[in-house]
Amino acid sequence: MKHFLPVTVLVVFATFLVAAGIDSLHLMPENASVQGETVDWLFGLHFKLIAFLFSLVIVIMVYAVVVFRRRAGDDGEGMHIHGSGTLEFIWTVVPAIIVVFFGYIGTTTLITVTAAQPDEVAIEAVSRQWAWNFNYPDDGFSSEELYLPVGQPIRFDLKAMDVLHAFWVPEFRVKADAVPGRTNVLRITPNRIGEYNLVCAELCGTRHSYMMAPVKVVSREAYSAWVAQKVAEEAAKNTPEARGAALYISQGCKGCHSLDGSKVVGPTWKGLYGAPQEHTDGTTAIADDEYLYNSIVNPNSQVVAGYPANVMPQNYGDLLTDDNINNIIAYIKTIK
Amino acid sequence: MRTFSQLGLVRGLLGQVLGTLLGMGLVTGTRAAFGYDPLWAAEPAWVIGGLLGTLGFMVGVGSLTDWAKWAIGLETPIHHGAPAGQSEWTRYFAVDLSHKVIGVQYTVWGIFVLLVGGFLATLFRVELLQPGMQYFTTDRYNTLISAHGIIMISAILLGVGGMINYLVPLMIGASDMAFPRLNAFGFWINVPASLMLITAMFVGGWDTGWTAYPPNSLRTALGGPLFFLGFYTIGISSIVGGLNLLVTVFTMRPASMTLFRMPIFVWAAVGTSVLQLLATQLVGLAMLMLIVERSLQMGFFTPVLNEAAIALNSPPGDPVLFQHLFWFYSHPAVYVFVLPGLGIISELLPVFARKPLFGYKWIALSSIGIAFLGFLVWAHHMFTSGMSNYLRLPFMYATLIIAVPTGVKFFSWLGTLWGGKLTYPTPMLFVLGAISVFLLGGLTGPPAATITTDLYLHDSYWVVGHFHQTFFGGFMFPFFAAMYYWFPKVTGRKYNEALGKLHFWLMLPGFWVMSLGQIWAGLLGMRRRIADYDPALGVQNIQVWITIAAFVIALSIFIGLYNFIVSARSAEVAESNPWRSRSPEWQIPSPIPEHSFALPLAVVGEPYDYGLPGSVYVRMVPAGAGD
Numbered sequence A: 001m002k003h004f005l006p007v008t009v010l011v012v013f014a015t016f017l018v019a020a021g022i023d024s025l026h027l028m029p030e031n032a033s034v035q036g037e038t039v040d041w042l043f044g045l046h047f048k049l050i051a052f053l054f055s056l057v058i059v060i061m062v063y064a065v066v067v068f069r070r071r072a073g074d075d076g077e078g079m080h081i082h083g084s085g086t087l088e089f090i091w092t093v094v095p096a097i098i099v100v101f102f103g104y105i106g107t108t109t110l111i112t113v114t115a116a117q118p119d120e121v122a123i124e125a126v127s128r129q130w131a132w133n134f135n136y137p138d139d140g141f142s143s144e145e146l147y148l149p150v151g152q153p154i155r156f157d158l159k160a161m162d163v164l165h166a167f168w169v170p171e172f173r174v175k176a177d178a179v180p181g182r183t184n185v186l187r188i189t190p191n192r193i194g195e196y197n198l199v200c201a202e203l204c205g206t207r208h209s210y211m212m213a214p215v216k217v218v219s220r221e222a223y224s225a226w227v228a229q230k231v232a233e234e235a236a237k238n239t240p241e242a243r244g245a246a247l248y249i250s251q252g253c254k255g256c257h258s259l260d261g262s263k264v265v266g267p268t269w270k271g272l273y274g275a276p277q278e279h280t281d282g283t284t285a286i287a288d289d290e291y292l293y294n295s296i297v298n299p300n301s302q303v304v305a306g307y308p309a310n311v312m313p314q315n316y317g318d319l320l321t322d323d324n325i326n327n328i329i330a331y332i333k334t335i336k
Numbered sequence B: 001m002r003t004f005s006q007l008g009l010v011r012g013l014l015g016q017v018l019g020t021l022l023g024m025g026l027v028t029g030t031r032a033a034f035g036y037d038p039l040w041a042a043e044p045a046w047v048i049g050g051l052l053g054t055l056g057f058m059v060g061v062g063s064l065t066d067w068a069k070w071a072i073g074l075e076t077p078i079h080h081g082a083p084a085g086q087s088e089w090t091r092y093f094a095v096d097l098s099h100k101v102i103g104v105q106y107t108v109w110g111i112f113v114l115l116v117g118g119f120l121a122t123l124f125r126v127e128l129l130q131p132g133m134q135y136f137t138t139d140r141y142n143t144l145i146s147a148h149g150i151i152m153i154s155a156i157l158l159g160v161g162g163m164i165n166y167l168v169p170l171m172i173g174a175s176d177m178a179f180p181r182l183n184a185f186g187f188w189i190n191v192p193a194s195l196m197l198i199t200a201m202f203v204g205g206w207d208t209g210w211t212a213y214p215p216n217s218l219r220t221a222l223g224g225p226l227f228f229l230g231f232y233t234i235g236i237s238s239i240v241g242g243l244n245l246l247v248t249v250f251t252m253r254p255a256s257m258t259l260f261r262m263p264i265f266v267w268a269a270v271g272t273s274v275l276q277l278l279a280t281q282l283v284g285l286a287m288l289m290l291i292v293e294r295s296l297q298m299g300f301f302t303p304v305l306n307e308a309a310i311a312l313n314s315p316p317g318d319p320v321l322f323q324h325l326f327w328f329y330s331h332p333a334v335y336v337f338v339l340p341g342l343g344i345i346s347e348l349l350p351v352f353a354r355k356p357l358f359g360y361k362w363i364a365l366s367s368i369g370i371a372f373l374g375f376l377v378w379a380h381h382m383f384t385s386g387m388s389n390y391l392r393l394p395f396m397y398a399t400l401i402i403a404v405p406t407g408v409k410f411f412s413w414l415g416t417l418w419g420g421k422l423t424y425p426t427p428m429l430f431v432l433g434a435i436s437v438f439l440l441g442g443l444t445g446p447p448a449a450t451i452t453t454d455l456y457l458h459d460s461y462w463v464v465g466h467f468h469q470t471f472f473g474g475f476m477f478p479f480f481a482a483m484y485y486w487f488p489k490v491t492g493r494k495y496n497e498a499l500g501k502l503h504f505w506l507m508l509p510g511f512w513v514m515s516l517g518q519i520w521a522g523l524l525g526m527r528r529r530i531a532d533y534d535p536a537l538g539v540q541n542i543q544v545w546i547t548i549a550a551f552v553i554a555l556s557i558f559i560g561l562y563n564f565i566v567s568a569r570s571a572e573v574a575e576s577n578p579w580r581s582r583s584p585e586w587q588i589p590s591p592i593p594e595h596s597f598a599l600p601l602a603v604v605g606e607p608y609d610y611g612l613p614g615s616v617y618v619r620m621v622p623a624g625a626g627d
Helices: A004-024 A034-067 A085-114 A220-237 A240-250 A289-297 A322-334 B002-006 B008-033 B042-061 B065-071 B088-093 B099-127 B138-171 B180-188 B190-202 B223-251 B264-296 B307-311 B319-353 B360-374 B378-382 B389-401 B403-417 B426-443 B451-457 B461-491 B497-523 B540-570
Strands: A121-128 A131-136 A141-143 A146-149 A154-160 A165-168 A175-178 A184-188 A194-200 A212-218 A276-278 A284-286 B601-603 B618-620
Touching: A004 A034, A034 A085, A034 A184, A034 B403, A034 B426, A034 B451, A085 B389, A085 B403, A085 B451, A121 A146, A121 A165, A131 A212, A141 A220, A146 A220, A154 A165, A154 A175, A175 A184, A175 B451, A212 A220, A240 A322, A289 A322, B002 B008, B008 B042, B008 B088, B008 B190, B042 B180, B042 B190, B042 B223, B042 B264, B088 B099, B099 B138, B099 B180, B099 B190, B099 B461, B099 B540, B138 B180, B138 B190, B138 B223, B138 B264, B138 B319, B138 B461, B180 B190, B180 B223, B190 B223, B223 B264, B264 B319, B264 B360, B319 B360, B319 B378, B319 B403, B319 B426, B319 B461, B360 B403, B378 B389, B389 B403, B389 B451, B403 B426, B426 B461, B426 B497, B461 B497, B461 B540, B497 B540
Parallel strands: A121 A154, A146 A212
Antiparallel strands: A121 A131, A131 A141, A154 A184, A165 A175, A165 A194, A194 A212, A276 A284, B601 B618
């Protein structure tokens, strides 16, 4: 037992040395989320255990290598010991208790970092080869940059449009895969203002290493200002002409009216607005707002020469609100 | 020249080329018959070509000949020694049924494949010296890392096969493996498989890593299907090898060798073989399903169907299903790789400590415990895949529990060292190095096991560091320990001790720098499998160190191989038992004669009773006397 004291002293000394060494290194980027605090706490616990176990095994091994080396001229054998049931029992049971304890800590911390927050805001992160897009459903716009208000719990709904991707901002610590056909959830509450980098952490093909998106955690005021700006941009996009273009497709106008001047079932919309129209009954008129409105709600009243009557549905006046009809007219004006 | 053309290997390669061409012709001919345009369809041509090429190799090399003869009722007595009129060396290049020849074949082919995989690593390590792409396109880079992964895995499986095939029959006093023809088949099927994997790099490559996750693997280039097929073929070798070893150990020991009197390496080989036999099917199945989904549009793994699949009204599938099938094998595979190496550590320590193995039964049962638990942890590779906490937590506990039998091994090794009379020739240095490196792997495991911290570490360089530590500590260092230790037994000559120590003292620090660098880069936020990295992460210096270390490791391995080759040809003749081992294989001459044991073996003592005066482990007794 003369070895017990020196080995114990060396193990304790080495443990502190290794732990201090780990502490002194710049190991991880600075944490920037509430969940990350829990993650980092558990990392700290792991690092302490690693420092101890590393020192325990390496010190005993190196000590044995030095102390129990065969001396010159010694030709004898080592101690004839087959083992020790007590020791084996101890180094089975004690590690078992430690790992079950870590399992317990792993469980409680996992529950903490995955817990839903009552006031969380949903943002949809859509991944495809090799880009990210973020939909803000509450405010009805999407963005290629991820803006987040500091202190606001966020629920990311992760979607993948083609292959597997994974959502990882190292400063937020936690990550999750985006899987085609599923919506995976990742909860993050950013707590430090700054600019970060979202990367794809699942090999996704040619440009995997470049699949990134800028992340900006900003103050709530700055966030509101950004949202207002995005909403205004969205509204600017949301003109009568743009809505009319959507109706052209959704209401089936596209089936009979071309945009490029070609003759389909009905007259083309190219150059239609303001042009004189000749009708099957011989009358003529200029296609102004009132004329187009009438053509949509009551098409048989003025059938253009060369086109059959009774083809266009007579009920668009019921299907479409006046606003929508005016949007379509606004769109027609742009087809020149 | 005539000898050359008669070599099984040459005929096998010719068979593979002809088989591949036949397969391609079959596909093209079928398309012509049905009037398809264009006639050449690369993917089915290469897949059918790859299948028939493998078959062609096995026919050409002669691995199927005996079974074909059986089918038509011909006798095929086992031929011992070189074929009539040919020299001894030709045995190693043809189908030979001796486990000692097959063990050497496995090992040599394994080292060749290891060099190919290591060469790929040095290529992409050079690319990673600085940010930006300097030498490769990102596609080429992705192919390199994918090929490095699967080629190294096949190299490790070959090395494991080499150690087990050579050593286990000797250690249990058996004349050979239970099924010598199956044994030869299990080795030779690896050759066309390795060649297919290498070919895959040159027909477009693939960018899925060795994990082949769909849907990306369904879209990747033509190298993909050849990689799946090569992977599948390697799996066949594992399955038949595992089956053969289990039958051998359980039916061919002398009656006096009870389970707890087997050499400890045999226990490790049993653990490995159980995993190989029972788990490999699932990854083989997964690879086949990928091939079928690609070629026939069956939507096993993809919910976002392409137009062809929609036209066939194929039901949508689930990419996560693949991950379950894949990891059900590929996690146990880790223990397939490391259990034999840990067995080597346990086998060699008592010899160099001149002490009994501390806690023999505990070490033996810990191998079985690890093998059993190895089946229950696969989903820890999928902690970020979207599984609920209720599914993730049991896998976390099972994973952490594996630390217990692993810890038993570590502490028992320390117990074996304690109070010994230690000497440090090259094999012992590699054993001690293995313990230190496997310790790193053991310690970097738990942070990836607790899900909370894994959410950070998953798919980062931490994981790269962790599994290189387990493979180097559990395979590479013990493999070289075994190479040096049994070199005198296999070749009958001494290796050069100074070169052996140089090999070790380059490889150990080289590996420590490499893997700690990888661990650190992972903590700094570097993702794995990226061709290019953001300099803002602050990992460039680390990458430079890792690359330098990789070249040091490569240099050390070349020194080792130089030592083996030169020593085998011209070194001093070795004694039959230079290590004063008690194990059966050291009680017979070196190199071992064709019939290893002139007389049947009887176990008369404990395997590791070093330090007990007058005791021996085995004795050779005439049949009928003793036992």
